[in-house]
Amino acid sequence: MKKKVGIFYGPTGGKTEKVAQRVRKAIGEDMADLIPIKNSKAADFDKYENIILGCSTIGKETWDAERSKPDWDLFRPEFDNINYEGKTFALFGLGNHVTYAAMFVNAIGFIGKILLAKGANVVGRVPTCEYTFTDSEAIVGNEFIGLPIDEDFEPELTDRRIKEWVGRLKTLFQ
Numbered sequence: 001m002k003k004k005v006g007i008f009y010g011p012t013g014g015k016t017e018k019v020a021q022r023v024r025k026a027i028g029e030d031m032a033d034l035i036p037i038k039n040s041k042a043a044d045f046d047k048y049e050n051i052i053l054g055c056s057t058i059g060k061e062t063w064d065a066e067r068s069k070p071d072w073d074l075f076r077p078e079f080d081n082i083n084y085e086g087k088t089f090a091l092f093g094l095g096n097h098v099t100y101a102a103m104f105v106n107a108i109g110f111i112g113k114i115l116l117a118k119g120a121n122v123v124g125r126v127p128t129c130e131y132t133f134t135d136s137e138a139i140v141g142n143e144f145i146g147l148p149i150d151e152d153f154e155p156e157l158t159d160r161r162i163k164e165w166v167g168r169l170k171t172l173f174q
């Protein structure tokens, strides 16, 4: 990896932001920028060829309900305007594999499937056997399309998960 990474994440102020900071640290602080997806536009992606998207899953309402307008939901129309050519994407997502075992890290799937539909190059998939859960929208083929992180019930695994995943990304990013 020679080029800088743009880490676009949301929501801000919670566990997703803390994990985004830890991912940046694992990459190397001089090699990664942290950018809240809130108020970002597609054009903000132009600066980067290596892009990490970070999200959390807050139920079905995240994408459907009118009363709930979280950061990624507001950004969603902008996916149509990103220039995907020459870019490599990876995703991580916060979830809870105990309380929400049947909807585990669904938001990774919602965002990942938008990227795939756009023909984007998405790397950094993770084997499902490393997690306990019953169902997830984030599974594509036999793998998670991004890295699930559970700071609610498995915080002790987060450092190792980030380290392994970032290590692989460094060989896959440009």
Ligand SMILES: Cc1cc2nc3c(=O)[nH]c(=O)nc-3n(C[C@H](O)[C@H](O)[C@H](O)COP(=O)(O)O)c2cc1C
Pocket: 010, 011, 013, 014, 015, 016, 017, 056, 057, 058, 059, 060, 094, 095, 096, 097, 100, 103, 104, 105, 106, 151, 152
């Ligand atoms: C109301 C609510 C709904 C949630 N729904 C899900 C869910 O459907 N799937 C999941 O994996 N985690 C779910 N979670 C767990 C969150 O994704 C998890 O706590 C995450 O770390 C929150 O990140 P944040 O602090 O950045 O918002 C939910 C949490 C809350 C409070």
